[in-house]
Amino acid sequence: MKKMISLFVLLLTFGFMSAQDFEVSTLRIGPYKVFMEKTEAEKLSGTKLKVTDGQIKNNVKYNGELILIDLYENYISESKPSVPSVMGITTTSKKFKTKSGIGIGNTKDDLINAYRNYPSFTVHPAWDDRGEKRLKDTGYFTLEDLDAGTQLSFKFVNNIITEISVYLNEGC
Secondary structure, eight states: OHHHHHHHHHHHHHHHHHHSOOBBOSSEETTEETTOBHHHHHHHHTSOOOOOOSSSOEEEEETTEEEEEEEEEEOOOSSSSSEEEEEEEEEOOTTOBOTTOOBTTOBHHHHHHHHTTOSSEEEEEEEOTTSOSEEEEEEEEEEEETTTTEEEEEEEETTEEEEEEEEEOOOO
């Protein structure tokens, strides 16, 4: 009887853990995906979201963890010429991780070791708000998904990841 109860508790625990989605990829953070329509994002968040201007983002909670969402009017198709959609997602939560186990708190070296063979990545310094002065202790490691047209970016400060973002790659 004790073995059956232990087995039941174990199965229940793993079932609960798998129901929570804390995965990060070049397309999503948790259940929120780049190109997701506003109505679907609102259903997930349980709140009304606003189209953003790139500066102010929508704050939503997913299982108690903060996610910032950028919504823009986006051309989807001729039948949907202008649909508010998710174009950027950001988090600073330690719970979200890539399939390689990379997340907030990992180091720049962890990133390089995990993604050194990724087909398209860049590492570059950050600049101050005016774009005039390079910040010596802050930078970005960015994976580009050429097929999806998105980027997964890790901000690091003093070589420690402090922020993860997924967004549409608008090109130059």
